[in-house]
Amino acid sequence: MSxxxxxxxDVLKLSKSTVSRALSGDPRVAESTRVRVSSLAQHMxxxxxxxxxxxxxxxxxxxxxxxPWAPRSLSDPFYLEFLGAAGDAAxxxxxxxxxSAPDGDGAGAVRAHAELADPRRIDGMILTEPKANDERIAxxxxxxxxxxxxxxxxxxxxxxxxxxNTAGAFDAVDHLISLGHTRIACITGPPDQTASKARFExxxxxxxxxxxxxxxxxIEAGDFTQPGGHTAMRAIIDSGRAxxxxxxxxxxMAFGAMRALREAGLAIPADVSVVGFDGIAMxxxxxxxxxxxxxxxxxxxRMAVQILIEQMSGEGxxxxxxxxxxxRPSNSVGPPRxxxxxxxxx
Amino acid sequence: MSxxxxxxxDVLKLSKSTVSRALSGDPRVAESTRVRVSSLAQHMxxxxxxxxxxxxxxxxxxxxxxxPWAPRSLSDPFYLEFLGAAGDAAxxxxxxxxxSAPDGDGAGAVRAHAELADPRRIDGMILTEPKANDERIAxxxxxxxxxxxxxxxxxxxxxxxxxxNTAGAFDAVDHLISLGHTRIACITGPPDQTASKARFExxxxxxxxxxxxxxxxxIEAGDFTQPGGHTAMRAIIDSGRAxxxxxxxxxxMAFGAMRALREAGLAIPADVSVVGFDGIAMxxxxxxxxxxxxxxxxxxxRMAVQILIEQMSGEGxxxxxxxxxxxRPSNSVGPPRxxxxxxxxx
DNA sequence: TCTGATTGTGCAACCGGTTGTATCATTCGA
DNA sequence: TCGAATGATACAACCGGTTGCACAATCAGA
Numbered sequence: 133m134s135x136x137x138x139x140x141x142d143v144l145k146l147s148k149s150t151v152s153r154a155l156s157g158d159p160r161v162a163e164s165t166r167v168r169v170s171s172l173a174q175h176m177x178x179x180x181x182x183x184x185x186x187x188x189x190x191x192x193x194x195x196x197x198x199x200p201w202a203p204r205s206l207s208d209p210f211y212l213e214f215l216g217a218a219g220d221a222a223x224x225x226x227x228x229x230x231x232s233a234p235d236g237d238g239a240g241a242v243r244a245h246a247e248l249a250d251p252r253r254i255d256g257m258i259l260t261e262p263k264a265n266d267e268r269i270a271x272x273x274x275x276x277x278x279x280x281x282x283x284x285x286x287x288x289x290x291x292x293x294x295x296x297n298t299a300g301a302f303d304a305v306d307h308l309i310s311l312g313h314t315r316i317a318c319i320t321g322p323p324d325q326t327a328s329k330a331r332f333e334x335x336x337x338x339x340x341x342x343x344x345x346x347x348x349x350x351i352e353a354g355d356f357t358q359p360g361g362h363t364a365m366r367a368i369i370d371s372g373r374a375x376x377x378x379x380x381x382x383x384x385m386a387f388g389a390m391r392a393l394r395e396a397g398l399a400i401p402a403d404v405s406v407v408g409f410d411g412i413a414m415x416x417x418x419x420x421x422x423x424x425x426x427x428x429x430x431x432x433x434r435m436a437v438q439i440l441i442e443q444m445s446g447e448g449x450x451x452x453x454x455x456x457x458x459x460r461p462s463n464s465v466g467p468p469r470x471x472x473x474x475x476x477x478x
Numbered sequence: 479m480s481x482x483x484x485x486x487x488d489v490l491k492l493s494k495s496t497v498s499r500a501l502s503g504d505p506r507v508a509e510s511t512r513v514r515v516s517s518l519a520q521h522m523x524x525x526x527x528x529x530x531x532x533x534x535x536x537x538x539x540x541x542x543x544x545x546p547w548a549p550r551s552l553s554d555p556f557y558l559e560f561l562g563a564a565g566d567a568a569x570x571x572x573x574x575x576x577x578s579a580p581d582g583d584g585a586g587a588v589r590a591h592a593e594l595a596d597p598r599r600i601d602g603m604i605l606t607e608p609k610a611n612d613e614r615i616a617x618x619x620x621x622x623x624x625x626x627x628x629x630x631x632x633x634x635x636x637x638x639x640x641x642x643n644t645a646g647a648f649d650a651v652d653h654l655i656s657l658g659h660t661r662i663a664c665i666t667g668p669p670d671q672t673a674s675k676a677r678f679e680x681x682x683x684x685x686x687x688x689x690x691x692x693x694x695x696x697i698e699a700g701d702f703t704q705p706g707g708h709t710a711m712r713a714i715i716d717s718g719r720a721x722x723x724x725x726x727x728x729x730x731m732a733f734g735a736m737r738a739l740r741e742a743g744l745a746i747p748a749d750v751s752v753v754g755f756d757g758i759a760m761x762x763x764x765x766x767x768x769x770x771x772x773x774x775x776x777x778x779x780r781m782a783v784q785i786l787i788e789q790m791s792g793e794g795x796x797x798x799x800x801x802x803x804x805x806r807p808s809n810s811v812g813p814p815r816x817x818x819x820x821x822x823x824x
Numbered sequence: 825t826c827t828g829a830t831t832g833t834g835c836a837a838c839c840g841g842t843t844g845t846a847t848c849a850t851t852c853g854a
Numbered sequence: 855t856c857g858a859a860t861g862a863t864a865c866a867a868c869c870g871g872t873t874g875c876a877c878a879a880t881c882a883g884a
């Protein structure tokens with residue numbers, strides 16, 4: 133058993149309250165006592181029991197994070213990077229990370245949030261993949277637990293942080309348009325997620341801004357996974373006239389789409405240009421390197437923790453934070469092939 | 479504030495001990511009382527305070543997991559998948575996951591383990607990326623915290639679980655040899671990690687089993703990251719005679735190596751065959767699809783939790799578990815090009 | 825010498841559960 | 855009718871910290 137405050141107090145013939153105060157730097161204890169206590173504590177290898185402290189202070193110094201693991205997150209490096217950055221930032225601020233990985237999207241996820249939030253294991257929570265009318269947000273509001281959403285929440289009372297989805301998507305699609313593409317497909321994420329909508333909105337706005345029509349046959353909903361991107365791309369190819377470019381709402385789906393294009397004998401970018409979204413490390417390592425919209429993933433993780441800590445301290449109102457993203461062109465995009473265009477038009 | 483046992487007791491004019499026993503199904507409370515208590519608890523939305531319970535029972539029902547985030551883990555989907563599976567398995571067994579993501583490999587990581595283990599926040603720990611004489615293992619042993627290692631530990635007292643690194647590497651290299659390759663390079667992981675050594679041993683054993691010499695110039699140590707694989711492959715290419723195949727000790731490095739090969743104008747697999755290790759989802763989506771050794775990643779996660787739970791229950795001795803892996807050929811490997819061989823020999 | 829700060833420490837309650845043991849009211853056998 | 859066995863519940867200690875308040879000791883000023 134590791135030593136307790138009482139053990140130290142016994143040795144020094146002090147009370148445990150004095151020992152507690154000495155270790156916490158309370159100015160009321162004499163300097164000499166503080167020195168004796170802290171050196172003995174050091175020597176005995178004393179470490180405060182986090183559970184007992186949490187019970188007494190009603191603060192756990194722990195942040196909860198729920199990463200739904202199906203179907204998306206498990207296969208998406210975006211989350212690991214976010215997780216790592218958030219965990220690191222939390223640690224630097226004296227917080228730990230409590231992770232829950234429910235294997236479902238619906239009721240299971242809601243239950244997971246409740247089981248994390250309600251037994252007061254955590255002081256605050258980071259919520260990922262928000263949906264339009266998200267049950268989980270209502271739940272946390274009801275419990276009164278501070279939280280921050282990774283993504284955009286419609287309720288102005290809710291704090292959130294997000295990359296600039298719409299602007300990033302706009303820039304990417306605008307670049308395609310500037311290269312001369314007119315038939316630009318789009319593979320979206322799950323329609324109920326706010327990030328999907330925002331990115332699609334950027335696409336839509338760039339297209340209509342250039343006076344380009346949107347062909348329903350070139351819009352497919354994916355699920356943010358490689359197989360999802362693959363299936364969606366295949367559906368677009370099979371639907372008839374192939375587009376000369378495709379904007380995919382995340383990198384992982386873009387990888388699936390690239391594979392579908394290769395399988396169909398279409399060259400990238402000669403036949404079809406591909407752009408992704410997120411800027412995960414892997415984008416630079418596929419062939420050709422994937423043009424994508426760089427999100428400041430680590431910054432998102434750090435800021436999410438920072439905002440959450442502010443929320444937990446009770447100061448200030450809800451924070452809404454949009455971080456700039458940067459479109460990064462690469463060899464997966466190029467001008468449309470005139471010949472292909474001609475064939476398509478024919 | 480959510481209601482406590484005392485609140486329920488007050489309403490029903492019972493003592494909190496009776497309420498506690500009623501809710502835990504103690505046979506000593508009358509059936510009628512149990513019904514009254516549990517229906518009121520339900521109605522009031524009672525949820526036991528996990529902290530208080532942990533303090534009283536000295537069990538936190540929590541498993542700690544330290545994922546060092548630099549340089550490797552952040553960029554490696556292997557860990558996210560493992561994490562998800564472990565988290566899910568833990569949840570099903572009534573445990574939660576405590577995550578720590580120190581940003582360093584050395585002292586920082588040791589400290590992170592200590593800070594997680596010592597304040598008795600957790601009942602057990604999963605330790606990743608073991609090294610030859612791992613300080614962290616000694617630390618946990620000293621504290622007396624049950625733990626399981628993801629990877630092989632040399633101390634027979636320590637429980638561990640691992641894919642069959644040596645056999646997997648052997649099979650992969652043996653396949654290359656059977657295709658006619660004789661100059662086979664190897665990009666290893668960090669030399670101090672046991673997984674690196676075991677995989678290299680499989681490589682070495684396949685080579686010597688076939689009577690093939692190992693050229694020092696074709697062995698490079700990487701760091702399990704894409705850039706690391708890229709740098710290592712470039713070093714091998716620059717060292718003089720290019721190999722006709724390369725065995726890379728994890729998939730992520732293999733992606734980096736593939737890029738280096740492309741940059742050097744070498745075709746895969748026509749000029750150089752490439753094999754990875756891990757079997758992450760992304761391996762199927764690069765071009766050409768990467769031949770790799772499939773690890774049962776989710777199974778590893780589940781089993782790690784299971785073994786740990788056994789350790790925590792105190793039953794039985796240490797468990798050592800090797801899960802079979804499966805070499806999966808793909809288009810990134812092919813027979814050596816005769817012409818290239820001829821040039822190389824010349 | 826007495827009063828009143830000032831300083832350093834101890835006491836005890838509290839956080840919200842769990843659990844060993846005592847108490848009380850029945851019911852049963854003799 | 856009495857004592858013992860049984861069943862249901864209450865009491866109180868405990869887990870290991872934190873914290874409000876009381877109290878003792880020291881010291882300066884009157």
